[in-house]
Amino acid sequence: MELVKSIGADKVIDYTKEDFTKSGEVYDIVFDAVYMISKSQCKNILKExxxxxxxxxxIPQPKEKDLVFLKELIEKGKLKPVIDKTYTMEQIVEGHRYVDKGHKKGHVIIKI
Ligand SMILES: NC(=O)c1ccc[n+]([C@@H]2O[C@H](COP(=O)([O-])OP(=O)(O)OC[C@H]3O[C@@H](n4cnc5c(N)ncnc54)[C@H](OP(=O)(O)O)[C@@H]3O)[C@@H](O)[C@H]2O)c1
Incomplete structure (x- = not known):
């Protein structure tokens, strides 16, 4: 919760304590970043x-202009990449096991 607030979220809902589809709030956009909910489950919480x-x-296929835009956001501090853990190539199995648990916080890096 604190990590997500620290990178700019105005409000954070703990999914283990509250079902955001039943809070009565409605939103302009719902973006599921972890593939845990379907469009039909969100129909009552989306605005017209x-x-x-x-x-x-x-699989993102960014164009050069998209990468330049992301670079500028990072340089301005508006996009803050979060790196959870870094593994070497020799530790890649351990890295995959960690990711497979489904609770990484941000990115996991394999250093080559
Ligand atoms: N990573 C990539 O390179 C990549 C590329 C293309 C597509 N994708 C897609 O992006 C999606 C997310 O993948 P990911 O790599 O970011 O990591 P992930 O391991 O799927 O997501 C980890 C995060 O999900 C949270 N989480 C787990 N269950 C949740 C739930 N029921 N509700 C809300 N949050 C929940 C965890 O929080 P807690 O630890 O607090 O539970 C943790 O912060 C997947 O569908 C994947 O196919 C990923």
Whole structure:
């Protein structure tokens, strides 16, 4: 909760304590970053013309201008990458085991 607030969230909901689909609030956009909910489960919490999207199965194919835009956001401190753990190539099995637990906080890096 503190990590997510520290990188800019105005409000954080603990999914283990509160079902955000039943809070009565409605949103312009619901973006599922961890593939845990479907569009139909969100139909009552989206505003009219609200958007649902999910990261699931999407392999980003950024264009050069997208990468420059991201670089600028990072340089301005508006996008703050979070690195949880770093493993060497020899430790890659351990790294995968950690990721497979489904609770990494940000990114896990394999150093080559
Ligand atoms: N990482 C990539 O390179 C990549 C690339 C393309 C697509 N994707 C897709 O992106 C999605 C997320 O992958 P990921 O790599 O970011 O990591 P992940 O291991 O799927 O997500 C870890 C995070 O999910 C949270 N979480 C677990 N269960 C949750 C729930 N029921 N509700 C809300 N949050 C929950 C965990 O928080 P707690 O520890 O507090 O439980 C943790 O912060 C996947 O669908 C994956 O297919 C990932």
């Amino acid at each position: 013309n609200g958007i649902f999207d999910s990261s699931h199965g999407k």
